[in-house]
Amino acid sequence: MANHHPIPQVPGFTAEELVSKIGFCEQLKGGVIMDVVDPEQAQIAEEAGACAVMALERVPADIRKDGGVARASDPDMIAGIQKAVSIPVMAKVRIGHFVEAQMLEAMEVDCIDESEVLTPADEEFHVDKRPFKTPFVCGCRDLGEALRRIHEGAAMIRTKGEAGTGNVVEAVRHMRTLMNGIRSLRGLDGTMLAKKANELRVPVELVAWVAENQKLPVPNFSAGGVATPADASLMMQLGAEAVFVGSGIFKSGDPAKRARAIVRAVTHYDDPKVLVEVSKGLGEPMVGINLDTLSEEERLARRGI
Amino acid sequence: MTSPLVGVLALQGDFADHQRSLAGFGLRTRQVRTPAELDGIDALVLPGGESTTMLRLLAVEGLFGPLGEVLHRDIPVLATCAGLILLADRVENPVQRSYGLLPITVVRNGYGRQYHSGTFPLESDVLPSGTTGTFIRAPRITAVTGDCEVLARRDGDPVLVQKGRLLGACFHPELAPGHPVTARFAGMVGADRGTVGGRTESRVAGSGFAVRDVPFG
Numbered sequence: 177m178a179n180h181h182p183i184p185q186v187p188g189f190t191a192e193e194l195v196s197k198i199g200f201c202e203q204l205k206g207g208v209i210m211d212v213v214d215p216e217q218a219q220i221a222e223e224a225g226a227c228a229v230m231a232l233e234r235v236p237a238d239i240r241k242d243g244g245v246a247r248a249s250d251p252d253m254i255a256g257i258q259k260a261v262s263i264p265v266m267a268k269v270r271i272g273h274f275v276e277a278q279m280l281e282a283m284e285v286d287c288i289d290e291s292e293v294l295t296p297a298d299e300e301f302h303v304d305k306r307p308f309k310t311p312f313v314c315g316c317r318d319l320g321e322a323l324r325r326i327h328e329g330a331a332m333i334r335t336k337g338e339a340g341t342g343n344v345v346e347a348v349r350h351m352r353t354l355m356n357g358i359r360s361l362r363g364l365d366g367t368m369l370a371k372k373a374n375e376l377r378v379p380v381e382l383v384a385w386v387a388e389n390q391k392l393p394v395p396n397f398s399a400g401g402v403a404t405p406a407d408a409s410l411m412m413q414l415g416a417e418a419v420f421v422g423s424g425i426f427k428s429g430d431p432a433k434r435a436r437a438i439v440r441a442v443t444h445y446d447d448p449k450v451l452v453e454v455s456k457g458l459g460e461p462m463v464g465i466n467l468d469t470l471s472e473e474e475r476l477a478r479r480g481i
Numbered sequence: 482m483t484s485p486l487v488g489v490l491a492l493q494g495d496f497a498d499h500q501r502s503l504a505g506f507g508l509r510t511r512q513v514r515t516p517a518e519l520d521g522i523d524a525l526v527l528p529g530g531e532s533t534t535m536l537r538l539l540a541v542e543g544l545f546g547p548l549g550e551v552l553h554r555d556i557p558v559l560a561t562c563a564g565l566i567l568l569a570d571r572v573e574n575p576v577q578r579s580y581g582l583l584p585i586t587v588v589r590n591g592y593g594r595q596y597h598s599g600t601f602p603l604e605s606d607v608l609p610s611g612t613t614g615t616f617i618r619a620p621r622i623t624a625v626t627g628d629c630e631v632l633a634r635r636d637g638d639p640v641l642v643q644k645g646r647l648l649g650a651c652f653h654p655e656l657a658p659g660h661p662v663t664a665r666f667a668g669m670v671g672a673d674r675g676t677v678g679g680r681t682e683s684r685v686a687g688s689g690f691a692v693r694d695v696p697f698g
Contacts, residue, residue: 225537
């Protein structure tokens, strides 16, 4: 019966937290969460079938272009989007900026993304997410980052990818690394699990749970560089349970059509015929960035490990 | 005799939780994304998720009509949260399309945003005492407008209703293994077809191919 438990027991979470926070994230599965910068875009996303929107002032591609310090969005702008749609509204805080998180909770944002896309506020600590009633999503590049964030209280994990590039290569790398990390725990004995827990800097109970169940104890989504229906399907086939699309929709030629296509691509991620159909005549995708042209400092995924 | 097959609408939402939860009662399930996948099912689950997303995909897949036909076939149906919204006679906040099979009015997100989500005690004469329900941005039933049994309430509000073999919940029994509401539904399915097996169709992550009608475990 243990493996049939939809909401797993996770060391460090109370049952109440688990059901309410993880249960929210379970409802987003098989769906697309879209970055939007105003109520009009939010409505386009909702009509296209987005299961949630991420409210932010600038999409990652513009944050990358503009430079400077990227912070949490204006509460007025978030409230405008909350009024405009009936689907969940998420918003981002800087890594470690627990006050921005307190403010988003006070605004009853449905989910908080502690995101490397914004300029980190703390180079040593992430937000302690457990005291919050609001579920958090955090990015990861590998199993260690994922488990550290879960141990801090994240109710959902997403790949970091390389946001604002329209290039899916990093999201693929992060998802493969994460899944390989999970598989590598299979069959380890107590001594090896303890060594692994020490290496990953998380409690051994958490590592043991993943070793036994061969999955993360929270939903595992994908983000960072998804620009086409095929990209979205690729991430789903690699093991993602839902997909975040940032700049890829509203930086493209026909956002409404592309949004509808990506929603359908996630539902039918394993049906190439549907993927062919939805990929026809989508217009210009966002202009991508070749990652070789980015310096180490320009890589957002290096933030908050 | 083959064991009954429960179709689980799998356009978006927590359909996998429903499959796991039904497997705990020994029921076979099949994910439904196309009209063809409705063929041969003996019961149906409309899961939680976002009702706007499901409505849009039901239309795009040409599934709205065929699903409606199956719903009219008088087979056991379990509808939770967004699924309940799809079955309601009237939907508010905002007004949207629905099948109108349960004579109730529901207000979407009627208990507030995620901040107000949580697990609450249920008052009921048919569920074991102490049964709770997890409400997540849940719809609120503001009126029961016709012949429909209210099986459970939360602080006086109807939250579990049944009309014939349609069972609708504002909350998520699929998030708790062995929940009495899932047991009630499994009972309805089992009573229909006798003894049950214990098989779930699932996808194999990473393989890129769906594995359907194949038992595991």
